[in-house]
Amino acid sequence: KQEVTQIPAALSVPEGENLVLNCSFTxxxxxxxxxxxxxxGKGLTSLLLIQSSQREQTSGRLxxxxxxxSGRSTLYIAASQPGDSATYxxxxxxxxxxxxxFGAGTTVTVRA
Amino acid sequence: xxAVSQTPKYLVTQMGNDKSIKCEQNLGHDTMYWYKQDSKKFxxxxxxxxxxxxxxxxxxxxxxxxxxxxxxxxxxxxxxxxLGDSAVYFCASSQDLVQETxxxxxxxxxxxx
Numbered sequence: 606k607q608e609v610t611q612i613p614a615a616l617s618v619p620e621g622e623n624l625v626l627n628c629s630f631t632x633x634x635x636x637x638x639x640x641x642x643x644x645x646g647k648g649l650t651s652l653l654l655i656q657s658s659q660r661e662q663t664s665g666r667l668x669x670x671x672x673x674x675s676g677r678s679t680l681y682i683a684a685s686q687p688g689d690s691a692t693y694x695x696x697x698x699x700x701x702x703x704x705x706x707f708g709a710g711t712t713v714t715v716r717a
Numbered sequence: 718x719x720a721v722s723q724t725p726k727y728l729v730t731q732m733g734n735d736k737s738i739k740c741e742q743n744l745g746h747d748t749m750y751w752y753k754q755d756s757k758k759f760x761x762x763x764x765x766x767x768x769x770x771x772x773x774x775x776x777x778x779x780x781x782x783x784x785x786x787x788x789x790x791x792x793x794x795x796x797x798x799x800l801g802d803s804a805v806y807f808c809a810s811s812q813d814l815v816q817e818t819x820x821x822x823x824x825x826x827x828x829x830x
Contacts, residue, residue, distance in 0.1 A: 639818065648721075648807060648821040649760075692758070696819075703773055703814040707760040 607632045609697055611708035619716050624682035626711045628695030633673045636698040640669050640680050643692045643710065652693075653680070685715045720744050721822040723808050729828045730798055738793045738825045740808030748772075749791035750809040750819065751783060760807070766791055767814055798829045 608631045618624060628638070637656050641649040653662045653669045655678070661670040666683040682689055692710040699706070721742045730736055742749060750773075751763040764783040765773035771783070780796040795802060808822040 641821075646824075648823045649809075649819075651818045651820065654818050694760070696760075703765060704762045704775075705819065709757065709759055 607635075607697055607699055607706040609695060609706050609708040611693075611695055611711050613711060614709065615712045615714075617714040617716060618685055620685060620687060622685055622715075624680075624685050624689070624713060624715075626680040626682075626693050626695075626713070628678040628680070628708055630676045630678075630697045630706070632697075632699065633676050634699065635673065638669075638671055638678050638698070639696045639705070640667075640678075641694040641696060643694060645691075649694065685713075687715045687717045689713060690715050721808055721810055721820050723806075723822040723825050725825060726823060727826050727828075729830065731830055732798055732800060734798050735794070735796045736798060736827075737795070738806055738808075738827075740791045740793070740822060742789055742808075742810040742820070744810055744812075744820060746810040746812050746820075747788060748811045748814050749785065749788075750811075751791065751793050752807040752809065752821075753777075754805040754807060754824070756804070764791075764793075765814070772814065800829050803827055803829045 610629045639654045640652045655662045655671045668681045671678045692712045694710045695708040696705045748767045750765045754760045766785040769785045782794045785791045805824045809819045811817045811819045
């Protein structure tokens with residue numbers, strides 16, 4: 606059974622600092638890995654999707670890397686802004702069934 | 718335009734009641750999902766339909782029954798509500814199973830008293 610862990614559970618940084626969010630998973634047989642953002646009281650917004658054959662994806666200030674063999678992904682957010690404050694969720698898509706497995710998320714606070 | 722919409726947004730009800738949550742997507746996707754997010758914020762898949770066919774049916778009480786009248790709709794009916802059913806329920810859709818980005822609705826916050 607796939608288990609997804611996100612460390613740290615919470616993170617508070619001053620504006621302008623770079624953010625590093627970690628995600629680890631136990632079964633390396635995956636289709637893809639997705640990073641989502643969840644604002645309080647809202648649904649999830651997809652940020653980046655990395656296919657299993659890819660090593661990284663970039664979108665604006667966001668960069669996500671994937672190391673399948675070690676079961677790790679890292680989301681980097683450059684030059685953080687108060688608007689980046691949210692919970693970031695990592696989800697792994699397996700290769701043997703159709704169920705996304707989610708981590709518990711990292712709650713980020715960017716202080717102005 | 719709202720991509721994935723859910724109704725209602727909030728639902729407060731008494732134990733033992735039966736309630737339904739509706740979901741609609743206007744993205745033309747083939748696959749739709751129901752997730753439950755508990756108080757610890759863990760998201761867990763409950764059901765998935767692909768082209769109106771049930772694909773994923775996780776171990777949830779049979780009081781929960783999904784219904785997909787067409788590809789654009791996936792409703793969730795809950796019988797005999799219990800206190801432990803209180804959670805946020807999210808609907809999502811994707812072009813196909815797993816390989817594509819999933820788009821989530823805003824969630825339905827269910828509180829059972």
